[in-house]
Amino acid sequence: MTLRVLLVEDDRELRATLRDALVVEGYEVLTAASLSEGLALVAHATRPGGAADDPAIDLVVLDLGLPDGDGESLLAALRRRHAIPVLVISARQAEGQKIRLLDAGADDYLVKPFSIGELLARMRVALRHRGTTVRAAVTHYRRGGVEVDLPAQRVWRDSAAVHLTPTEFKLLARLVRTAGQVVTHRQLLADVWGAEFTEHTHYLRLYMGQLRAKLETEPAEPQMLLTEPGVGYRLAEAEE
Amino acid sequence: MESRPSSTPPLLTLAQAWPALLAWTVGWAAMCWLDGTVDLANLAMLLVLSSAVASLWLPVWASALAGVVAVLAFNWGFVPPRGTFAVDLHQHAILLGAMVVVNAILATLTAALRQQARRAGDQARRAEQLRRWGDTLRDAIDPLAHVGQLQEALAQAAGVPVALLVLKDKLPAGNDDDAALHVGQPDADQQAGLWVCLRQGQAMGPGSGRHEELADAYLPLRGRGITLGAAVLCGLGDVPHLADLRDHAQSLCDQMGLALQRGAAARDEQRAREQAQTQGVRNALLAAISHDYRTPLATIMGAASSLDEQGDRLDLGQRRRLARSIVDETTQLSRLTDNTLQLARLDAPGVTLRCDWESAEEIVGTALNHARKRDPQRRVRARLEPGLPLLWCDAMLMSQLLDNLVDNALKYSPADSPVEVLVRRQGDRIVLAVQDRGAGVAPAWRERVFEVFHRGAEPVQPGVAVPMGARPGAGVGLAVCRAIARAHGGELTLRSRSHGGSSFECRLPVREPPPAAEVGGSAP
Numbered sequence: 001m002t003l004r005v006l007l008v009e010d011d012r013e014l015r016a017t018l019r020d021a022l023v024v025e026g027y028e029v030l031t032a033a034s035l036s037e038g039l040a041l042v043a044h045a046t047r048p049g050g051a052a053d054d055p056a057i058d059l060v061v062l063d064l065g066l067p068d069g070d071g072e073s074l075l076a077a078l079r080r081r082h083a084i085p086v087l088v089i090s091a092r093q094a095e096g097q098k099i100r101l102l103d104a105g106a107d108d109y110l111v112k113p114f115s116i117g118e119l120l121a122r123m124r125v126a127l128r129h130r131g132t133t134v135r136a137a138v139t140h141y142r143r144g145g146v147e148v149d150l151p152a153q154r155v156w157r158d159s160a161a162v163h164l165t166p167t168e169f170k171l172l173a174r175l176v177r178t179a180g181q182v183v184t185h186r187q188l189l190a191d192v193w194g195a196e197f198t199e200h201t202h203y204l205r206l207y208m209g210q211l212r213a214k215l216e217t218e219p220a221e222p223q224m225l226l227t228e229p230g231v232g233y234r235l236a237e238a239e240e
Numbered sequence: 241m242e243s244r245p246s247s248t249p250p251l252l253t254l255a256q257a258w259p260a261l262l263a264w265t266v267g268w269a270a271m272c273w274l275d276g277t278v279d280l281a282n283l284a285m286l287l288v289l290s291s292a293v294a295s296l297w298l299p300v301w302a303s304a305l306a307g308v309v310a311v312l313a314f315n316w317g318f319v320p321p322r323g324t325f326a327v328d329l330h331q332h333a334i335l336l337g338a339m340v341v342v343n344a345i346l347a348t349l350t351a352a353l354r355q356q357a358r359r360a361g362d363q364a365r366r367a368e369q370l371r372r373w374g375d376t377l378r379d380a381i382d383p384l385a386h387v388g389q390l391q392e393a394l395a396q397a398a399g400v401p402v403a404l405l406v407l408k409d410k411l412p413a414g415n416d417d418d419a420a421l422h423v424g425q426p427d428a429d430q431q432a433g434l435w436v437c438l439r440q441g442q443a444m445g446p447g448s449g450r451h452e453e454l455a456d457a458y459l460p461l462r463g464r465g466i467t468l469g470a471a472v473l474c475g476l477g478d479v480p481h482l483a484d485l486r487d488h489a490q491s492l493c494d495q496m497g498l499a500l501q502r503g504a505a506a507r508d509e510q511r512a513r514e515q516a517q518t519q520g521v522r523n524a525l526l527a528a529i530s531h532d533y534r535t536p537l538a539t540i541m542g543a544a545s546s547l548d549e550q551g552d553r554l555d556l557g558q559r560r561r562l563a564r565s566i567v568d569e570t571t572q573l574s575r576l577t578d579n580t581l582q583l584a585r586l587d588a589p590g591v592t593l594r595c596d597w598e599s600a601e602e603i604v605g606t607a608l609n610h611a612r613k614r615d616p617q618r619r620v621r622a623r624l625e626p627g628l629p630l631l632w633c634d635a636m637l638m639s640q641l642l643d644n645l646v647d648n649a650l651k652y653s654p655a656d657s658p659v660e661v662l663v664r665r666q667g668d669r670i671v672l673a674v675q676d677r678g679a680g681v682a683p684a685w686r687e688r689v690f691e692v693f694h695r696g697a698e699p700v701q702p703g704v705a706v707p708m709g710a711r712p713g714a715g716v717g718l719a720v721c722r723a724i725a726r727a728h729g730g731e732l733t734l735r736s737r738s739h740g741g742s743s744f745e746c747r748l749p750v751r752e753p754p755p756a757a758e759v760g761g762s763a764p
Contacts, residue, residue, distance in 0.1 A: 092577075092578055092581055093581070095594070095636065096594075113570060113574050115567065185596075200754075201596045201597050202597040202630055202753060202754050205597060205598065205599040205602070205630055208599070208602070209599060209601060209602075212601075219601065219605075220601055220604060220605055220608070220622045220624055221605055221608045221609070221622065222605050222609075226606075226609070227602040227603075227605060227606050227635075229602075229603065229606050229635035229636050229638075229639045230594060230596075230634065230635040230636040
């Protein structure tokens with residue numbers, strides 16, 4: 001089954017370029033030039049021969065700063081119906097809006113200008129985490145000599161067991177579950193410490209530092225536990 | 241003595257009555273004592289003397305009355321036959337008559353003299369007040385700050401409550417009370433009167449010839465051909481010598497008006513100068529940015545048009561290289577755009593940073609990650625002092641700052657020399673330094689590299705090493721770095737290293753981090 005992508009982008013040139021690039025990669029692409037058009041497509045698109053409640057769209061690439069409003073209404077409409085992954089494309093000036101959408105459940109973001117390679121990589125990760133491809137929910141992670149087994153709550157580095165405190169493990173586990181995707185400070189704090197700690201970013205700084213010291217070869221130049229300045233953290237994708 | 245009665249003055253004040261009474265008492269006592277020792281004419285002279293002394297204090301009517309009563313009493317007590325008002329001898333009648341007349345003349349003359357003296361005193365006081373007020377205003381940078389003093393001066397001069405309305409800037413279209421400074425407590429009518437007076441630029445009220453029926457006098461604060469405020473002297477109608485007082489009050493007001501006009505002119509001039517300066521800076525910035533955009537744009541244009549027009553004649557490798565150079569130059573343009581945008585944003589008044597507690601290690605780590613794309617030989621190294629406190633900063637901006645500095649160091653130092661990113665604590669500052677072993681920066685350029693690029697301000701001589709800041713691309717980058725450092729309450733400076741090379745050092749203030757004791761309180 002061909003994966004279907006909804007591309008919401010108001011700039012004609014960029015929309016055409018991205019559509020061509022995605023088609024080359026084997027995606028089926030629906031395009032919308034405005035939020036209302038996107039909403040209409042989400043509401044009415046059907047897959048030929050598909051069941052009525054089968055999601056007609058597999059992934060949405062959403063540009064912020066559309067002429068008819070921000071993307072929050074579209075995100076809400078998507079979330080109401082299906083767990084369709086959403087990639088946000090933002091310009092530098094739309095920092096606040098980008099983070100709001102990520103906090104509200106958008107999967108990842110790209111800052112303009114970006115390369116097709118980056119876009120495809122982000123899309124692959126997002127699709128994987130939604131279980132639309134063969135891969136099941138993430139329970140194991142392996143990269144650069146580090147191995148994490150979530151069910152067994154064990155962590156190894158270069159085949160030697162690493163002792164993590166419960167909080168460190170919880171933080172790492174949260175990142176492993178969405179490996180390759182950005183997780184905002186707010187989401188991490190809420191999931192690991194609890195909803196009342198969402199402003200305590202300094203906890204994250206401390207615990208990420210400790211995790212890096214235990215897992216990274218060069219903590220000052222991390223390869224795995226990556227920082228997205230002003231947004232959150234990203235655990236590098238697992239090795240295939 | 242400065243205050244004047246605000247209602248009808250009493251006929252005779254205590255201050256006037258006491259000395260006069262004393263003079264009379266002493267005079268009568270002396271006459272009684274000398275009675276029988278000297279003759280009647282001498283006693284009469286004592287009486288005239290007492291009357292003259294008393295009239296120094298008393299008003300004319302009181303002096304005259306006292307004189308008549310005294311003459312009658314003298315007649316009754318001293319002129320034979322004593323105990324009656326009958327006049328015995330012909331000569332005594334002349335004496336008494338002369339006394340009455342002399343008393344009256346004395347009283348009138350003294351009173352006139354006294355009044356003249358008082359007016360002269362008033363004039364002198366007013367002149368002095370005007371002079372002091374002039375001095376105050378001459379030294380005033382902002383005349384609006386002295387509005388309170390004008391109110392005091394007017395109240396002192398007139399002895400009545402005073403309210404003022406002074407325009408802060410231009411005359412508003414409507415009577416907008418927010419556009420003016422208010423002093424004193426005028427009622428609604430007086431407030432409306434102040435606006436009328438201000439708009440018409442003419443005095444109103446008693447003695448002004450306009451709206452004479454008003455109880456209060458309104459005076460405009462006049463400049464040259466413009467009115468900048470108004471004053472109301474409440475209940476001025478009953479004050480004596482109204483014309484003098486009005487003239488004086490108007491002088492005080494006009495001095496203020498002129499000072500306000502001077503202030504407004506100075507403000508306008510300052511504004512115009514700032515505007516011209518801003519315009520100049522903006523033009524320099526636009527010129528610099530356009531210039532910086534030209535180089536990558538030229539490369540992109542060349543590569544893209546080659547692909548477009550010669551694509552079918554190029555082999556795969558050539559096409560790849562062209563595409564690659566488009567991607568690289570676009571990255572360069574993108575960075576330039578980010579820097580320009582940030583510079584514009586940080587330059588705007590009231591910019592807000594998205595500050596949070598950030599770890600220096602993470603910011604440096606991000607910068608290294610970014611740098612690796614342009615640094616395949618791994619020239620960039622980081623050294624962080626252990627145990628650094630968290631930084632209160634905007635992570636996006638700080639990593640932009642480090643990105644720019646690292647990029648700059650990579651660009652302007654030999655391809656095999658190391659570039660170091662150092663972070664250490666120095667007292668109450670955190671120092672983030674990016675050091676290279678390049679040619680360094682000439683002392684004359686050490687400050688100018690941070691200015692937005694101004695090529696052509698100082699022509700570069702052929703054969704002289706071009707300083708870093710004079711090359712395209714460095715200007716906006718370093719200018720935005722300094723703007724970022726300053727927005728965080730820090731500073732970015734350039735130091736020359738002893739064995740060659742430059743060290744760009746950003747110093748940020750250390751803030752007390754939040755208590756870390758509770759961290760992990762709800763660990764699983």
